[in-house]
Amino acid sequence: MLFVNKPYKQHKLLFFCCAIVLSLLLNTAIAQTKWIRPETSADKQMWGIHDGIVFSLWPTGVETGDHGTGGPRGLLRIGYEHKGKIYLINYIAIEPIVDGKIEFSEISPSNNDGKWGKLIWASDSESDDAYNPANISHGLISHPDTNHPQIEQLTLFLFMEQYLDKASPFLKISIRSDKPEEICFEINNKANSAIMDRCALTATMGNYSRLRLLHLNNEVVDSRKLYSGFEGIDFIEKDAYPVTRMLKLKDGSPIALATQNESMTQLSAWPSDSAYYAKRGWRYRPDFKLTQYWRKDGKAYDPSLQVRVNGRARYWALASRDAKKYVAVPGGAAFENFELREKYYPGQKFIYGLSLKSVDEILKQ
Known part of the structure; x- marks a missing residue:
């Protein structure tokens, strides 16, 4: 009887191990496909979550079918993915106020070419803030809730050119997998920034x-x-x-x-x-x-x-x-x-x- 049952037990153990591995691979695949983010330099500069909120940076258009035709600089394009298609819904501007005067990110001239609209770029690191249009930010995946380790969070940093009033804000952006319809903006300032009365983020x-x-x-x-x-x-x-x-x-x-x-x-x-x-x-x-x-x-x-x-x-x-x-x-x-x-x-x-x-x-x- 022992001789007969031994192969059965081995096959059962092998099946159990394969099931665990398959489950892990499946969960990994789900985690990888949950998020919208660039993987290579050829990918769109777009971040977000399926069936939820998505955003992109100039010149990348956020709406499905929009391959980027320029459009307003100095604004975050905010979209929503529904049934596999992304729709542009709003823009968000960054407007620092120094000594009671406001400056508009989409109108303030670029320090680079003098055209309307501050250049904005993404990074995976708070310390890597130098403008580099070839840099690709994948966004960092973390688990923000130790009581619910299945919850994931996509985080990245957005930097922008210094404003005429010497304000230098930057943003830490995060989206949680359990709250796919929300995007969190944390505002900070670089060391060389003028003192800001406010830094408005406005849906325009x-x-x-x-x-x-x-x-x-x-x-x-x-x-x-x-x-x-x-x-x-x-x-x-x-x-x-x-x-x-x-x-x-x-x-x-x-x-x-x-x-x-x-x-x-x-x-x-x-x-x-x-x-x-x-x-x-x-x-x-x-x-x-x-x-x-x-x-x-x-x-x-x-x-x-x-x-x-x-x-x-x-x-x-x-x-x-x-x-x-x-x-x-x-x-x-x-x-x-x-x-x-x-x-x-x-x-x-x-x-x-x-x-x-x-x-x-x-x-x-």
Whole structure:
């Protein structure tokens, strides 16, 4: 009997070992395919997670099919992958404030060629901050939660040219596998930086999604009512909202959320005349809607924290003063810039979200 059972036991042990190895290989493959990131110099400068948030740097376009045609420099392209396709949703600008004056990353001239827009580049190291367009940042994979080792985090650093006001901020960016609809920005400054009052990170393209509803703790602010009667070609702005007006998550984290007021049919429709045909890039392309939000992580934040929005009634036309180059946003004025403001301190974090969930579903998390 022992002689008969011995091969059986050996085969069973071999099968068990093979199953473990196969499981490990499968888990490794899943981990490798979970993330979107460049592996070689020929790959797009794009980082993110499947079925979640994705971002890219100039000149790489984030949207599927966009191979990079230049576009605005000095901005992070923020996209969302849904059913295997990536859609551009917004841009994020980096705007340091020194001695009360703001400088815009997409307008401030490059120190390299004098053209609009600061050059921004990625690195896997906080110390490797020299501009090198040939450098490839893969992003670092870590396990941030020891109680849940299956959770992964993709982290990289973004550096930019020094601003005219001598501000030198840089960003540490992270995306967690258990929170694929969020991207965390940690702001720091290089040693040679001027002292910053604030360093604003602002989502600059709310008109593309036609964001019109700002959700606060005691009201929903409607851009059409807030900017009633405004039809100009410039931005319009009212007072910011203090942190006391912000909604809170279950853990006390302040959060501000912006949504659309239109149905998908209304949102995807587009006027047929020639002026709008020339502006068709503003037509909303996804076949789904997203809640956009900014939040702080936890209860620790400076009392200066506020929500700031401004609006536009007409689509941006490269700062031209010719009103004929502008077309009205269908449905009325919408929020264009959307951000949290807070007194600057090294290591401060802002979390930006793009979610398929409703406001109520997000607040219940």
